[in-house]
Amino acid sequence: MEALSPTMEEGRVVKWHKRDGDPVKTGETLAEVETDKAVMDLVARADGVLRQVAAAEGQTVAVGSVVAIIASPGETVSAPPAAAPRPAPAPSGSGMRDAGGVEPAPADLTRVKASPLAKRMAREAGVDLKLVSGSGPGGRVVKRDVEGSASRAPAPAAATPVVQSHPASRIPHPAPLGIPHPAPSGAPYEDVPLTQIRKTIAKRLAASLGPIPHFFLTTEVDMERASEAREALNQQLGDQGSGKVSFNDIIIKATAHALTKHPACNAWFQEDHIRYWHEVHIGMAVAVEDGLITPVIRNAERKSLADIGREAKELAEKARSRRLQPSEYTGSTFSVSNLGMFDIDQFTAVINPPEAGIIAVGSIVQKPVVVDGQLTPRRRMRITMSCDHRVIDGATGAAFLRTLKQMLENPLAMLL
Numbered sequence: 001m002e003a004l005s006p007t008m009e010e011g012r013v014v015k016w017h018k019r020d021g022d023p024v025k026t027g028e029t030l031a032e033v034e035t036d037k038a039v040m041d042l043v044a045r046a047d048g049v050l051r052q053v054a055a056a057e058g059q060t061v062a063v064g065s066v067v068a069i070i071a072s073p074g075e076t077v078s079a080p081p082a083a084a085p086r087p088a089p090a091p092s093g094s095g096m097r098d099a100g101g102v103e104p105a106p107a108d109l110t111r112v113k114a115s116p117l118a119k120r121m122a123r124e125a126g127v128d129l130k131l132v133s134g135s136g137p138g139g140r141v142v143k144r145d146v147e148g149s150a151s152r153a154p155a156p157a158a159a160t161p162v163v164q165s166h167p168a169s170r171i172p173h174p175a176p177l178g179i180p181h182p183a184p185s186g187a188p189y190e191d192v193p194l195t196q197i198r199k200t201i202a203k204r205l206a207a208s209l210g211p212i213p214h215f216f217l218t219t220e221v222d223m224e225r226a227s228e229a230r231e232a233l234n235q236q237l238g239d240q241g242s243g244k245v246s247f248n249d250i251i252i253k254a255t256a257h258a259l260t261k262h263p264a265c266n267a268w269f270q271e272d273h274i275r276y277w278h279e280v281h282i283g284m285a286v287a288v289e290d291g292l293i294t295p296v297i298r299n300a301e302r303k304s305l306a307d308i309g310r311e312a313k314e315l316a317e318k319a320r321s322r323r324l325q326p327s328e329y330t331g332s333t334f335s336v337s338n339l340g341m342f343d344i345d346q347f348t349a350v351i352n353p354p355e356a357g358i359i360a361v362g363s364i365v366q367k368p369v370v371v372d373g374q375l376t377p378r379r380r381m382r383i384t385m386s387c388d389h390r391v392i393d394g395a396t397g398a399a400f401l402r403t404l405k406q407m408l409e410n411p412l413a414m415l416l
Helices: 116-125 143-152 196-206 224-240 247-261 305-320 394-409 411-415
Strands: 010-016 029-034 039-043 048-051 060-062 069-071 214-222 267-269 274-276 282-284 286-288 291-293 334-338 357-371 374-388
Touching: 010 196, 060 116, 116 143, 196 291, 214 394, 224 247, 224 374, 224 394, 224 411, 247 282, 247 305, 247 334, 247 357, 247 394, 247 411, 282 305, 286 305, 357 394, 374 394, 394 411
Parallel strands: 282 334, 334 357
Antiparallel strands: 010 029, 010 060, 029 039, 048 069, 214 374, 267 274, 286 291, 357 374
16 A cells, blocks of 8 residues: 555555456556545556455555555465565665565564554554464565454454445445445444545644644625626636636635735744745635545636636546545645635634635625715625734734735736
8 A cells, every 4th residue: 555645644445446366567557545635546566467455445554554466477476485685775656665565675583574554453452463473475464464363362352453444335435434324223323434534634633723823813805896807707708618717716816916915924834944935826625525625726826817717626626526636735825715605604714734824715795884974785705814823923914814805805906
C-alpha cells in the first residue's frame, strides 16, 4: 500500500482491476484505493504476474502493508527469497520495493521482519513478534501470523485490524462507508466505521480549533451591484456558449484581489516563522457525500471571472466523484466556505492550517435598509472571517474585510 497523498496513513481498497494470476505491466492500474482525500489508482511498479492478493475490496490497511505481490512468470513466491546485498539507492519513483512495499534494507538478525500492520496488531494484542513464525515473503510476519498467535496466547482479547470494513452485502461500492443505511428491524443503533476522509477531517479539526487561537469578524455586504453585474455577465456569456458565473466565483475573485492588497492575511503560520505568500491560491470548500474537501484555485488573482467559474465547476465535480489529485487540493493560502445555497444566514468556519484565515459566506437575502434616508429593499450578504491571532490582528483582519466589502459592493473596484 503506497502513500498516495501527502497525509495518507492507511487506505481502503475500493476495487481491484487485476486479479490473482493476471499479467501486469509497469504503470497499469492494479486497484482503486480510497485515501484520506480521494479515490486514487494504485499502479504496478514492475512487470510480472499479480500473486497473493492479500487485501479484499472494502478492507482498510496501513501504508506499507502488503496488499499483493508482483512475481516473475513461474516464480514461486511462497519460498523465502535468497539473501542479497542491498542494491544501490534507486531514484525517487523508480518503483524499487521489496515484496512488502518498502525500500530494501540490509539484513538485521536482531530485528524481526514484520509488516507495519502486523507490528501494530502485535502491540495492541500484547504479542511478542520474536515468538511468531512469519509466513510472508522472506519469513516476514504478516497479519494472519499475528492473528493466529493472538488466538493461541492467553491474552484477554485477540488483535483486530486497524479498521474493519462493512460486509459488501450491506454497503456495496460505491456507497461510502460513512453514510448510515437503514438499520435492521429492531436494532437500536448501527456502528459505521469512519471513512478515510472523515478520519482526516477529525484530525485536522483537532489540530485547528484547539491549538489555533481563533477570533471572528463579521460584516454585511450590499450585493445589489454584484447581482446586477452577474446578470449582465451571464447574459453575455450565454450568448457565447460559456458557463455561467456564480456568486461564489465573484466572491473568490474579490477575495483574491483583496488579499493582494492585504498580504498580511495571505499567510501561513510555520511554528518559528510566518510565510507571507506573493501568490494567491484560494481553497474552495466543497461538500462531498461523506465529508468536506477543499480544492484549490491557483493564482486566482490573475484569472478572469469566466476562468474561475470554469475551474471551480471542474474541481467541484472531481471532488464529488473523489477524483482529485493531491496537487489539486493542497497548497491553498486562504480559504472560502460558502453555505449560502443552504439558506444559512451566517456561520463561522474553522481555519485550515497552516493558513491564517478563512471566510464563511452566508446567503444573499433581500432586507429593508435605509439608503439616502429612504427605506428600500436591498440584497444583502453576511461574511464572517476566522483569523489566526498568531498571524492576523483584529485591525489587520478588519482592514481586509473592509476592502473585500468595497470590491463586492462596487465590482468595478476589482479592475483597479
